[in-house]
Amino acid sequence: MKNAKLSLVLILLVSMVGISNCSNLSVDANEKTVAQTNKAKQFLKQNCLACHSETARESERLAPPFFAIRKHYLKDFPEKGDFEAAMLAFLQEPKEANAKMKGAIDKFGLMPKMTFPEKDLKLAIAYLYENDQAKPEHAGKGSKSQQEGQVDEAAILKKGESIALQTKKVLGKNLMAAIAEGGSAYAVDFCNLKAINLTDSMGEKLNARVKRVSDKNRNSNNAASLEELTFINKFKDRLAQKETPSGELIKMADGYRVFYPIITNQMCLQCHGEKGSEIANETLEKIQAKYPADLAFGYKMNELRGIWVVDFQAD
Ligand code: HEC
Ligand code: HEC
Incomplete structure (x- = not known):
């Protein structure tokens, strides 16, 4: 009798251990899926x-x-x-x-x-x-108005950011076309001859002054000023905290100035990554010939490459 009871307890215990093992297994599987989902999301965010x-x-x-x-x-x-x-x-x-x-x-x-x-x-x-992907929000709707006074500043910042992003788009599109046409060594010529021109003419078109500057610049005309370095460091701090930095607005005597972060992705590394591995030799030779004092290499993905600086009027 006593033995029978004991073995019942034992059976129960064994099966409980069995059950908990099973559920542990499925927790592991779940954790694995979650980890994979997060990895996929992170990959898309950084590269795409x-x-x-x-x-x-x-x-x-x-x-x-x-x-x-x-x-x-x-x-x-x-x-x-x-x-x-x-x-x-x-x-x-x-x-x-x-x-x-x-x-x-x-x-x-x-x-x-x-x-x-x-x-x-x-x-x-x-x-x-x-996974169903988020549908883009409808363009131009603008955020619901908040407090008076605050609204203006948010709208002005948005305008400056939009000028930076439109310039980025034109530059990016032309750079992609140049890489597709002749590879990265060929595209160095595009950046060399066209980047500043395109940036200037986008500024003209959008009625603003637009430039790209960096603390580790390739072209000496793109070196950051002290004021610009302050914002570069601020954006770097935020990136280090894993925040995605957005634009910053300051009021000038005659209008506004917006600073907007420029962050590297995989494509940038073929001209701004490690020499010899990510930057192919042919590309590197072209870069060194044109920019003997080049500082803009050694970057990894998702780092601050520089900033857009946009000077403009509110309307
Ligand atoms: C530098 C810009 C750029 C990056 C970065 C980029 N793409 Fe694209 N992608 C494009 C453009 C432009 C198109 C549209 C033209 C085309 O289809 O080639 C496109 C099209 C696509 C298409 C549709 C292709 C078709 O027509 O069948 C897929 C899928 C895609 N991208 C996936 C990705 C993924 C995944 C990543 C990240 C690993 C990525 N892209 C990164 C620019 C980019
Ligand atoms: C085909 C090579 C190439 C690729 C790819 C490339 N760059 Fe550049 N980048 C250059 C060259 C060359 C310059 C110097 C342009 C000039 O003389 O104005 C430059 C300049 C810059 C500057 C201005 C500051 C400076 O260093 O002079 C920034 C910012 C910049 N690149 C960011 C990027 C980012 C971000 C990407 C990826 C989205 C990228 N670049 C991809 C070649 C490249």
């Missing part, structure tokens, strides 16, 4: 959203938002395996024959080729298949 931003306004976009890409791919490839294979083929070799969105190529130019580990790409693609 600079161009595929969901929140950028229409006029500031460099590429279609992921919500539109996902919809397009799902229509052509409802099966997970087909969806993943088609997208991977494009990302490993972005060319017109692999592209499903010909309209996007006409509008934005072909996506430049970047090299990523295949396993990261697969994780990101699986995430895109499984």
Whole structure:
């Protein structure tokens, strides 16, 4: 009798241990999925959203938002395996024959080729298949008005940021086209001859003065002033705290000045990354010939490369 009771207790105990082991297993599986989801999100944020931003306004976009890409791919490839294979083929070799969105190529130019580990790409693609992406907000709606007085400042900051982002868009689009046409060594000529001109003429078009400066500048004309260095350090601090820095506004005697962070992505490293590995020798030779005092290398992804400085009037 006593023995029977004991063995019942034992059986219960063993099965409880069994059950708790089982549930531990599924917790592990859940944690793994969460970790993978976070990794995919982080990867997309660091490598893709600079161009595929969901929140950028229409006029500031460099590429279609992921919500539109996902919809397009799902229509052509409802099966997970087909969806993943088609997208991977494009990302490993972005060319017109692999592209499903010909309209996007006409509008934005072909996506430049970047090299990523295949396993990261697969994780990101699986995430895109499984998760509905945020639809971009409607352009130009503006935030609901807050307190009087405050509203103005927010609107003025937005205007300055928008000038910076539109200039970034034009520069980015032309840079992508140059890389697609002749690779990064060829595109150095584009940056060398066109970057400052394009920035100036965008400023003219938008009725503002626009420049790009850096604490580690390539072109000596782009060296940051003391005031600019203060904002550069401020943005760096925020990045170090894992915040995404946004623009800063100051009032000038005759208008406003907005500072806006310029953050590196994978594409930048072929000209601003490690010499010899990320920057190909042919590209490096071109850079050194044109910029003997170059400081703008050794960057990693998601670092502060410099800032936009925009001087403008409120209206
Ligand atoms: C430097 C800007 C830029 C970056 C960074 C970028 N893309 Fe793109 N991407 C584009 C442009 C421009 C297009 C639209 C033209 C085209 O289809 O090539 C595009 C198109 C696409 C398409 C649709 C292709 C088609 O037509 O079938 C996919 C999918 C895509 N990108 C995924 C990604 C992923 C994933 C990343 C990050 C690993 C990424 N992109 C990073 C610029 C970029
Ligand atoms: C094809 C090579 C190339 C690529 C890719 C490239 N840059 Fe540059 N970058 C240059 C050159 C060359 C200059 C100097 C331009 C000039 O003379 O005005 C420069 C200048 C700059 C400047 C101005 C400050 C300075 O150092 O003179 C910033 C900011 C900058 N690049 C950011 C970026 C970012 C961010 C990316 C990625 C989105 C990027 N660059 C990608 C070649 C490149």
